[in-house]
Amino acid sequence: MAKRERLSGNEAVAIALRQINPDVFPAFPITPSTEIPQYFSTFVANGQVDTEFIPVESEHSSMSAAMGAEAAGARSVTATSSCGMALMWEVLYVAASDRLPLALTLVNRTLTGPININCDHSDSMGARDSGWLQVYAENNQEAYDNMVMAYRIAEHKDVRLPIMVCQDGFITSHAVENIILEDDETVKNFVGEYEPEAYLLNEKQPMSLGPYAISDYCMEAKRAQAQAMHNAKQVILDVAKEYEAITGRHYGLFEEYRMEDAEYAVVIIGSAAGTAKDAVDALRSQGMKAGLIKLRVFRPFPGKELAEALKHVKRVAVMDRAESYSDQGGPLGAELMAAMYRNKNTADAINVLYGLGGRDVRVEHMEELYRQLERGDLPEGYSYMGLRE
Amino acid sequence: MQTDMSKLHPGITWREITEGTRICAGGTSREFNTGEWTTVKAYIDEEKCKQCLLCVPVCPDSAIAVKDGRRLPVDRDHCKGCGICVKNCPFDAISMKEEERENG
Amino acid sequence: MEKTVEIRWHGRGGQGAKTAALLLADVAFQTGKYVQGFPEYGPERMGAPITAYNRISEKPIRVHSNIYEPDYVVVVDESLLDTIDVTKGLSRDGAIVVNTTSPKEEILKKLHHYEGKIYVIDARKVSMETIGQYFPNTPMLAAIVKVGGLMEEHEFLREMEASFKHKFARKPEVIEGNMNALKLAMKEVH
Numbered sequence: 001m002a003k004r005e006r007l008s009g010n011e012a013v014a015i016a017l018r019q020i021n022p023d024v025f026p027a028f029p030i031t032p033s034t035e036i037p038q039y040f041s042t043f044v045a046n047g048q049v050d051t052e053f054i055p056v057e058s059e060h061s062s063m064s065a066a067m068g069a070e071a072a073g074a075r076s077v078t079a080t081s082s083c084g085m086a087l088m089w090e091v092l093y094v095a096a097s098d099r100l101p102l103a104l105t106l107v108n109r110t111l112t113g114p115i116n117i118n119c120d121h122s123d124s125m126g127a128r129d130s131g132w133l134q135v136y137a138e139n140n141q142e143a144y145d146n147m148v149m150a151y152r153i154a155e156h157k158d159v160r161l162p163i164m165v166c167q168d169g170f171i172t173s174h175a176v177e178n179i180i181l182e183d184d185e186t187v188k189n190f191v192g193e194y195e196p197e198a199y200l201l202n203e204k205q206p207m208s209l210g211p212y213a214i215s216d217y218c219m220e221a222k223r224a225q226a227q228a229m230h231n232a233k234q235v236i237l238d239v240a241k242e243y244e245a246i247t248g249r250h251y252g253l254f255e256e257y258r259m260e261d262a263e264y265a266v267v268i269i270g271s272a273a274g275t276a277k278d279a280v281d282a283l284r285s286q287g288m289k290a291g292l293i294k295l296r297v298f299r300p301f302p303g304k305e306l307a308e309a310l311k312h313v314k315r316v317a318v319m320d321r322a323e324s325y326s327d328q329g330g331p332l333g334a335e336l337m338a339a340m341y342r343n344k345n346t347a348d349a350i351n352v353l354y355g356l357g358g359r360d361v362r363v364e365h366m367e368e369l370y371r372q373l374e375r376g377d378l379p380e381g382y383s384y385m386g387l388r389e
Numbered sequence: 390m391q392t393d394m395s396k397l398h399p400g401i402t403w404r405e406i407t408e409g410t411r412i413c414a415g416g417t418s419r420e421f422n423t424g425e426w427t428t429v430k431a432y433i434d435e436e437k438c439k440q441c442l443l444c445v446p447v448c449p450d451s452a453i454a455v456k457d458g459r460r461l462p463v464d465r466d467h468c469k470g471c472g473i474c475v476k477n478c479p480f481d482a483i484s485m486k487e488e489e490r491e492n493g
Numbered sequence: 494m495e496k497t498v499e500i501r502w503h504g505r506g507g508q509g510a511k512t513a514a515l516l517l518a519d520v521a522f523q524t525g526k527y528v529q530g531f532p533e534y535g536p537e538r539m540g541a542p543i544t545a546y547n548r549i550s551e552k553p554i555r556v557h558s559n560i561y562e563p564d565y566v567v568v569v570d571e572s573l574l575d576t577i578d579v580t581k582g583l584s585r586d587g588a589i590v591v592n593t594t595s596p597k598e599e600i601l602k603k604l605h606h607y608e609g610k611i612y613v614i615d616a617r618k619v620s621m622e623t624i625g626q627y628f629p630n631t632p633m634l635a636a637i638v639k640v641g642g643l644m645e646e647h648e649f650l651r652e653m654e655a656s657f658k659h660k661f662a663r664k665p666e667v668i669e670g671n672m673n674a675l676k677l678a679m680k681e682v683h
Contacts, residue, residue: 006522032534099409117534139557160408171557175531176518178553198413206415213410216399221410223403274555358534362558 002247003181009140009172012179013079013105013165014039016147018049019187022103023074023194026054026065030084031117032169033107037079063088063095063104070100071209073199075151077102081169082109085123089130095162096131097225098210101154102162104132105147108270108321109169110357118358119169121269124298125322125331131225133163133232134299138273140179142296143167145249148187152239155194158231164299168271170358182247190246229300236297253302255294256309258284262291264373265310267336268319269295272354272361279366290370295332303339310340315348315373319385321355329353329382351382359386394420419467423450427470429485431463437482444474444483497550498641499560503579504569507539509630513569514545516634516656517643521549523652524644529554542573549643567637568592569616569629574603585609590636590682592616592629612640614682623673631671632678639679650675 007015014036017025025044027037037053044053052069056062062078069076080088085106095102110120124134133154137143146165154163167173182190198207213221233253240251255273258280259265268276273294283290293309295302310316318337320330328334333351340349352369355361365386372378392413396405407413424430431452433444442460445453452468454461465488475483500517504510511532518530529548546560564587568579571593580589588610591600597611604611616632624631638649653675657668 006518006528097409099411139555168557170531170534174534175529175557176515177529178522178527198408198411205413208412208417209409211410211412217401217406217410220401220403220406224406224408227403271557274557278556360559362561363556 001183002186003183005179005181006176007140007179007181008035008174008176009137009143009167010035010107010174011039012140012144012181013147013167014043015181016144016187017077017105018043019182019184020075020077020148020151020191021049021188022051022077024052024054024066024069024076026056026062026069026076026078028056028059028062028080028084030059030081032109032173033079033081033084033105035173036105036107059084059087060091063091066102066104067091067095067098067100070095070102071098071199072201073194073196075102075155075194077105079105079107081107082111082117082123085127086111089127092127092130092132092162094210097221099160099225099228100162101151101160103147103150103154104162104164106164106166107169107173108166114357116357117169119171119271120321120356120358121166122322122356124164124166125320125324127164128299128331131161131229132299133159133161133229133236133297135163135165135236135297136269136295137165137167137172138271138294140167140172140175140177141249142251143172144179144181145243145247145251146296148182148190149239149243149251151191151194152242153232153236155196156232156235156239157197159228159235161225161228161232166270171271180247180249186246190243233297233300233302251296253295253297253305254309255296257292257294259291259293259309261289262312263289263314264370265291265293265313265316266319266366266369266373267293267295267306267310267316267332269298269332270321272319272321272366275361275363276366278363279370282363282367283370288370288374298332301335301339303335304343306336307340307343307345310345310347313347315350315376315378317369317373318349318351320351320353323353323356333382348376348378350378352385353382354385361386392417422466423469424452424464424466427468428487429470429472430465430468430488431470431472431474431483432486433460433463434482434484437480439480439482441479443477443479447473447477449473497548497552497554498565498643499563500547500549500565500567500637500641501560501563502545502547502567502569503573503577504543504545504630505539505573506541506543508569509628510543510567510569510633511545513567513630513634514547516630517547517549517637519656520638520649520652521547521643523655524648526550526644527552527554533559542577563587565590565637565641567633569633571595571600574600580604580607580609583607583609588612588640590614590633590640592633594618612636612682614678616678619674619677619681623677624667624670628674631674632681635675635678636682639682646679 066076329351452464518528532545562582616629619632
């Protein structure tokens with residue numbers, strides 16, 4: 001029986017991990033993700049899990065240890081935020097190219113500087129080309145559900161890539177909200193045992209992992225890795241379907257909210273999507289055909305599907321909670337607009353940067369943005385929401 | 390996922406290359422002739438050699454094998470010609486020479 | 494409860510304002526409500542002013558912003574009245590609850606241009622008399638539940654007792670004091 005609860009996002013993910021019972025969890029603390037290994041270490045101390053918990057000396061080490069354990073044949077996980085992830089950078093690429101399906105529960109926090117502990121997506125967006133799968137959550141429920149689904153996606157034979165399960169620092173990680181937890185047995189059966197095909201501790205089959213690949217092989221290896229990312233799209237949908245059959249909660253690559261006849265749309269990632277939904281409802285009641293797309297999966301990027309979903313809108317605002325310093329706006333803006341162009345979607349699009357370093361996003365901000373779309377008062381290039389001019 | 394070693398060649402396509410370029414097989418370095426990397430190789434003067442075996446552990450390429458307590462001739466397919474064995478031999482029994490193609 | 498009730502807590506780091514907000518979320522959840530309880534995080538440390546928030550609703554809550562137009566404001570530390578505009582955005586139909594030994598009239602003098610309802614409670618007195626130590630968050634929690642009519646009193650007391658039994662499983666002797674603090678606070682707030 002599923003259970004109604006009230007938990008913070010960090011507690012919810014820690015409980016999902018207790019239910020998954022991974023083999024190895026190396027961790028180094030950093031705000032706001034610290035609570036996840038903190039809660040989990042109490043599960044270890046209480047004997048509620050069989051996990052080998054390894055306190056390490058840095059995030060470079062936590063990712064290296066997680067990767068090493070995964071290569072050895074263990075299901076592994078680690079947690080981090082912001083600069084902690086920046087220190088993992090080198091190893092992120094190695095884990096992905098070695099095709100090791102470990103999980104990273106990332107609590108999004110801005111990258112310094114200025115130094116700040118609050119939410120934006122600059123940490124994970126910076127790692128968008130590292131070859132990791134990336135899923136994002138609007139609230140605690142989604143953070144929990146995404147964690148439960150993570151290994152089924154990552155370990156699938158057509159994928160075998162590491163997965164980053166992201167949630168917004170403080171906004172969901174430290175907020176207590178209602179949530180439905182599946183029971184331990186349901187999660188255990190859904191996730192299943194990890195049975196790697198090739199692993200270093202298999203004495204029957206010696207293996208070299210991560211060998212030097214000269215130019216004759218390196219490009220083919222990268223192309224094969226790109227194919228795994230392509231395959232992930234279908235696997236994510238299949239796993240979501242199976243999860244829905246058990247829980248009744250539906251997940252896709254993105255969620256369309258009141259998009260059926262929408263003329264003015266916003267595309268957004270993470271916790272601000274909930275706030276935007278309230279704005280959509282308010283504007284709909286005033287007669288505006290407003291709609292919202294909440295992107296759940298950023299890697300692989302569902303460009304074609306998004307362009308299709310935006311086919312009939314007049315204007316769209318693509319929201320980025322990360323600066324690219326590209327003089328072109330943010331990463332979601334760049335990728336989605338490229339996808340729209342490729343798919344011959346000619347809706348007017350603007351790219352809006354918002355919520356940097358924890359800048360609060362209010363319903364009123366979102367309403368004003370929709371009105372701006374309706375007026376057609378679109379700035380050239382890109383703009384900022386909630387910024388003091 | 391046994392790696393088919395015949396596929397590990399520069400003509401391999403991205404569809405065929407192993408996942409993560411893994412090599413799932415043991416002793417595969419034997420198939421890689423690092424002996425091609427040099428023009429000079431170690432030759433052991435059988436008269437001077439006392440079978441002390443001090444050349445064996447210092448060879449970085451394991452090109453001097455031991456059988457029944459005695460070393461075998463230098464494995465020309467894998468000797469890279471570094472000359473460490475020459476420096477290490479207490480009896481000046483090893484020297485570096487251009488490869489003698491006829492008798493190996 | 495027709496619309497979502499929004500509450501803003503003002504306290505100082507270490508006084509338990511955040512804990513009180515999380516406890517309120519907890520107890521409202523237990524009575525079948527949809528809840529949010531969250532602190533506003535900064536580099537604050539012990540003694541620094543902190544803000545925490547609650548939303549309580551009959552319907553699922555989707556908004557994830559801070560609260561700017563609260564229905565209720567709870568001030569756990571009176572000294573904050575001198576430095577923080579605690580009634581900012583406070584709904585005219587709402588109320589402010591202040592932990593103080595002063596009468597309402599004195600407090601109102603510090604709340605410039607505030608014309609809404611005000612309630613006061615001496616949380617120190619309540620806490621000392623019942624728990625024997627100064628924990629302002631327990632009386633303030635009871636005070637806001639009473640003032641806001643957030644739930645039935647007996648429901649609140651029943652759920653709090655269950656929560657204390659869980660929380661203080663290893664020192665059950667403190668449960669009675671905490672329960673008395675809640676009951677006394679509900680009488681004392683005025």
